[in-house]
Amino acid sequence: MRIGIQIPRFTSAGSPEHIGPAFARTAREADQAGLASLWVMDHLWQIEMVGATEEPMLEGYSALSYAAGVTENITLGTLVTGAVYRHPGMLVKGVTTLDVLSGGRAWLGIGAAWFEGEARGLGLPFPPTAERFERLEETLQIAHRMWSGDESPYHGRHYRLERPLNSPASVQRPHPPILIGGGGEKKTLRYVAEYGDACNLFDGPDLERKLDVLREHCADKGRAYEEIEKTALTLVDRDSSVDRVVDACGRLAELGVDHAICTGLTDEQGAAAFLGRVAEQTADITPVGR
Known part of the structure; x- marks a missing residue:
C-alpha cells in the first residue's frame, strides 16, 4: 500500500513570511520519509470543514x-x-509543465468543483451542477487529446480548441495519471471508468459501495477495474498513533484501496515523519484484488 499526505492548512507557520519555509520543510520531510504522494487542495479560500474561511490558503x-x-x-x-x-x-499545459520540471512526478487531480462561495467571491465561473459536470467531461477529453499529441480541433459544447498543441510533451507516458475525485455514482465514477487512472473517495461507511459502483461502471465501459488506482482520503488527527493509522490502512486495503492519502494536522512539524513510519509498516500490505 502507498501512503500520501495532503496538506489542507497553512496555519502552523504563524505568519505569511513563514509559510514558505514551513511548507518546504513538510514537503522535504514527506519526500525523505518515503511517502508516495503530496497533495494540496485546489482552493483559494479555506473550506469550512477544515477551518475558518479567512485562514491562509495557497493557490x-x-x-x-x-x-x-x-x-x-x-x-x-x-x-x-x-x-x-x-x-x-491552460490546465493541461500547467500540469504538463509541473510534470516536466519535476522530472515526471505530476498528477492531474480533478473534479467538478463545489465551493460556490469561493468562486462567487473571487469572480470565478461557477455554472449550475449539470454544466459543471459537462465541462469536467470535456476537460477530461481535452486532456487525453493534448497528451496523446492529437492536434486536431476540439469542438465541444463548452470549449473550442482549434489546435490543442502541447509541447513539450509530459515526461510521464502516455501522460500524468488522471485522478478524478468524488463519489457521485451516476457521473463521477462513470468518468473514472471512462477517462481516469485513479479515483479518490472518502474513507467512510459507504466506501465499499462506491467501489462496487465503480466496478460496475468499469464493466459497462469494458475497462478492467484493476487498472484503476483506488485512493482514499483518511483523517489523521491529534489523537492518532502509528498503530492506529496502520490499522486504518489495513482496513482500506481489505476493501481494495491501493493508496491512502492522509489529511488532518499534516502541516505541523513532524507530521510527515510520523506518516513515514506508517509507510514503513504498510509497505508489505497488498490491497485485495492486487
Whole structure:
C-alpha cells in the first residue's frame, strides 16, 4: 500500500513570511520519509470543514511547483482541481509543465468543483451542477487529446480548441495519471471508468459501495477495474498513533484501496515523519484484488 499526505492548512507557520519555509520543510520531510504522494487542495479560500474561511490558503499549482523544487521523488497533485476554475488548455499545459520540471512526478487531480462561495467571491465561473459536470467531461477529453499529441480541433459544447498543441510533451507516458475525485455514482465514477487512472473517495461507511459502483461502471465501459488506482482520503488527527493509522490502512486495503492519502494536522512539524513510519509498516500490505 502507498501512503500520501495532503496538506489542507497553512496555519502552523504563524505568519505569511513563514509559510514558505514551513511548507518546504513538510514537503522535504514527506519526500525523505518515503511517502508516495503530496497533495494540496485546489482552493483559494479555506473550506469550512477544515477551518475558518479567512485562514491562509495557497493557490494549488504555485504551491506544487514550489514543492517540486525542494523534493526529488514524491509525486505531486491537487485534491482536486475544480474543472471550471481554469480553461482546459491552460490546465493541461500547467500540469504538463509541473510534470516536466519535476522530472515526471505530476498528477492531474480533478473534479467538478463545489465551493460556490469561493468562486462567487473571487469572480470565478461557477455554472449550475449539470454544466459543471459537462465541462469536467470535456476537460477530461481535452486532456487525453493534448497528451496523446492529437492536434486536431476540439469542438465541444463548452470549449473550442482549434489546435490543442502541447509541447513539450509530459515526461510521464502516455501522460500524468488522471485522478478524478468524488463519489457521485451516476457521473463521477462513470468518468473514472471512462477517462481516469485513479479515483479518490472518502474513507467512510459507504466506501465499499462506491467501489462496487465503480466496478460496475468499469464493466459497462469494458475497462478492467484493476487498472484503476483506488485512493482514499483518511483523517489523521491529534489523537492518532502509528498503530492506529496502520490499522486504518489495513482496513482500506481489505476493501481494495491501493493508496491512502492522509489529511488532518499534516502541516505541523513532524507530521510527515510520523506518516513515514506508517509507510514503513504498510509497505508489505497488498490491497485485495492486487
